[in-house]
Amino acid sequence: MPLAKPYLDIPGTTIFDAEQSRKGFHLNQFCMSLMKAANRERFKANERAYLDEWPMSEEQKQAVLARDLNRCIALGGNIYFLAKIGATDGKSFQQMAGSMTGMTEDEYRNMMIAGGRSAEGNRKLGEDGDAQPHRQPQGAVGKTK
Incomplete structure (x- = not known):
């Protein structure tokens, strides 16, 4: 039985709950991989090839490639993990x-x-x-x- 989610009534807000965590597990693991310099270099050398090593959905991969962080969040990304993409880009x-x-x-x-x-x-x-x-x-x- 799913838990009640009264916070769905907050416009423009995505709460990172257990469901979001499950949905974004591989996306967030990819982001955490960027903490290692060697992985950042591999990602920057060929973003698509590096993303294809992760079992993320195509929609998640496209959101990363587009740097659409709002979409990444909707697809289960956690902003603290997604910040690793920004840091990789020098942002x-x-x-x-x-x-x-x-x-x-x-x-x-x-x-x-x-x-x-x-x-x-x-x-x-x-x-x-x-x-x-x-x-x-x-x-x-x-x-x-």
Whole structure:
């Protein structure tokens, strides 16, 4: 019997729970392999060939190749593991976070310095006067304002 997941009502949020962990196991293991310099060099030399050594779904591989971190998260990736891809590419976590929000690094940094995103529109569905809570489709990841 599946566990209740009341957190599915939070727009634009994917919670890394046991189901996500299982879905992203090989994706996250790939990311962790990038902690070794030799693996980073192999990956950078031929990304597709290195990815093909891992039993990830084609969709996961395509998300990595596109550096679509939001899609990687929807497919079971954990941001702390995915950060290894950014580090391999010479990107800071701040640059990665900015790219995930559609902002430049400076825009993202300035937003965070100013106190972060407004909670308006980012609450649990039904809390902003919504008469009817809506379920976000399983695995959906949306950008928030």
